[in-house]
Amino acid sequence: MNAKSSFTAETRRRGELVGQVGNQRTECNPVQPPEVGCRQDWRPTPPAPWFFDRFARIKTDHKQRWSVPLVTAAILLISVCALLLGCGAKSQTDPAAGAPPATEVEKEGDASLVKVDHPEQFPMATATRRDSVAELAVTGVVSADVSRNVPVISLASGRVVEIHARLGDQVAKGQLLMVVQSADISGAFSDYRKAVADEKLANAQLGRSQLLFDHGAIAQKDLEVAQDTEDKARVDVETAAEHIRVLGSVVDHPTGVVDIFAPVSGIIIEQNVTAAAGVKTLDNSPNLFTIADLSQVWILCDVYENDLAGVRNGEYADIHVNAYPDRVLRGRIDNIGPIMDPNMRTAKVRIEVENPGFLRFGMFVTATFHGQKSENHALVPANAVLHLHDRDWVYTPAGDHGFRRVEVVAGAMVPPDQQEIISGIKPGDRVVSNALVLQNSVEQ
Numbered sequence: 001m002n003a004k005s006s007f008t009a010e011t012r013r014r015g016e017l018v019g020q021v022g023n024q025r026t027e028c029n030p031v032q033p034p035e036v037g038c039r040q041d042w043r044p045t046p047p048a049p050w051f052f053d054r055f056a057r058i059k060t061d062h063k064q065r066w067s068v069p070l071v072t073a074a075i076l077l078i079s080v081c082a083l084l085l086g087c088g089a090k091s092q093t094d095p096a097a098g099a100p101p102a103t104e105v106e107k108e109g110d111a112s113l114v115k116v117d118h119p120e121q122f123p124m125a126t127a128t129r130r131d132s133v134a135e136l137a138v139t140g141v142v143s144a145d146v147s148r149n150v151p152v153i154s155l156a157s158g159r160v161v162e163i164h165a166r167l168g169d170q171v172a173k174g175q176l177l178m179v180v181q182s183a184d185i186s187g188a189f190s191d192y193r194k195a196v197a198d199e200k201l202a203n204a205q206l207g208r209s210q211l212l213f214d215h216g217a218i219a220q221k222d223l224e225v226a227q228d229t230e231d232k233a234r235v236d237v238e239t240a241a242e243h244i245r246v247l248g249s250v251v252d253h254p255t256g257v258v259d260i261f262a263p264v265s266g267i268i269i270e271q272n273v274t275a276a277a278g279v280k281t282l283d284n285s286p287n288l289f290t291i292a293d294l295s296q297v298w299i300l301c302d303v304y305e306n307d308l309a310g311v312r313n314g315e316y317a318d319i320h321v322n323a324y325p326d327r328v329l330r331g332r333i334d335n336i337g338p339i340m341d342p343n344m345r346t347a348k349v350r351i352e353v354e355n356p357g358f359l360r361f362g363m364f365v366t367a368t369f370h371g372q373k374s375e376n377h378a379l380v381p382a383n384a385v386l387h388l389h390d391r392d393w394v395y396t397p398a399g400d401h402g403f404r405r406v407e408v409v410a411g412a413m414v415p416p417d418q419q420e421i422i423s424g425i426k427p428g429d430r431v432v433s434n435a436l437v438l439q440n441s442v443e444q
Contacts, residue, residue: 112405114442119401122432127378129427130420134371135412136310140301140319140351142363144269144292152289156247156258157281158182160273165289167271171262177289178260180279185247189254192240199233206230266291269361297359299331299351301367308347311336311369317351318368321359329353331367377411378421378429385410385419386435394425395432395439403432 116122162179165171209226212218241251248258270290273279279288299319303311313336319329330353337348351367353359386393391407398404408424425431432438 115402124430125433127380127429130379136369138301140299140365140367143298143300148293150264150291151287156182156184160277169268173265175262180258186256188243195236195240199237202230202233266293297355301349302346303349305345320366322364378427382417382419383434384431
């Protein structure tokens with residue numbers, strides 16, 4: 001007897017069901033439809049697979065009964081096993097797909113040394129040689145040449161009644177800037193007129209004294225007194241006229257206001273006066289205006305103490321303006337500051353530059369000083385240099401499947417896509433041509 005026929009016979013032997021009608025118990029056939037007296041909730045027993053037979057046999061009182069919870073647990077167990085086997089088969093890499101294997105990175109005790117399983121994924125490049133002159137690049141700022149800054153002042157105190165220029169204007173020499181109403185100029189004209197009247201009277205008295213002396217009517221000393229009086233009166237006239245000119249007016253046009261003119265041509269870089277403001281004399285008062293001649297400006301640079309040996313007075317430097325990267329200016333080193341900054345350990349280096357018209361005060365520039373001796377430096381692809389944590393690095397081969405990260409000092413860019421290396425590697429050394437790709441693999 002096979003397992004299937006054994007299971008069918010067993011099912012028929014266990015098919016006795018008991019129906020309850022009131023107090024009457026009636027046996028029902030599990031296979032045939034229920035007869036009268038059987039319970040009406042009868043359901044035919046579905047056939048089960050033959051292999052569940054050995055899991056569902058339980059002997060109780062010499063009778064075998066079907067265990068439904070045990071069958072359910074067995075079904076769930078088989079389903080879970082099949083699902084796990086299917087997922088494991090899908091997670092395996094298909095070698096026929098043609099995808100490159102993932103790079104596995106082994107980190108050594110040295111943080112700068114890494115090892116990879118497939119170093120052929122990272123092409124190498126050989127550093128070439130480049131002959132160049134030593135250069136020193138420092139930052140600087142455009143400043144005014146103080147010898148070309150001219151203040152605008154007023155020697156007459158008073159009140160501003162007109163302003164014809166303001167901060168940032170381009171002015172020409174002799175241009176009217178402002179008008180001040182002043183009591184000083186009024187008093188100066190009064191003194192001048194009085195001096196003129198006194199000088200006229202003294203001159204008339206001198207004439208009469210001369211006539212009397214010629215006729216012997218007066219003594220020689222009286223003539224000398226008259227002559228002295230006339231000379232003093234003439235001096236008073238000249239002094240009063242000069243006072244008027246100093247205050248900014250002319251003796252031929254008496255007025256109560258003073259016109260303030262631009263002493264030089266340039267740009268107004270400072271303004272400390274407004275309309276209706278008061279103007280004081282020179283006692284600790286600020287300048288009304290400051291005019292700067294911008295035809296020549298200064299570049300003030302900070303050079304570290306260790307780099308001062310490469311900077312000399314009289315030499316020339318290239319000036320690169322950040323706002324105009326395509327323009328390169330040339331300036332002469334005019335002064336190297338004698339005092340070091342105690343905190344930054346830098347000295348001020350002053351460069352005189354002719355202003356082509358676009359330099360403005362406060363602009364940031366980069367000054368490049370050129371050395372006298374030629375040096376040999378390495379030249380690598382620009383992508384071989386990794387900029388990390390404000391420093392520059394390259395990867396060099398280190399044994400089998402290994403690379404070492406080496407810190408370098410990068411120099412100038414060389415067209416089209418080369419980077420000069422000042423120190424760290426030498427010509428002929430091999431480096432990874434794309435350091436960023438290797439760095440990303442290390443960090444993953």
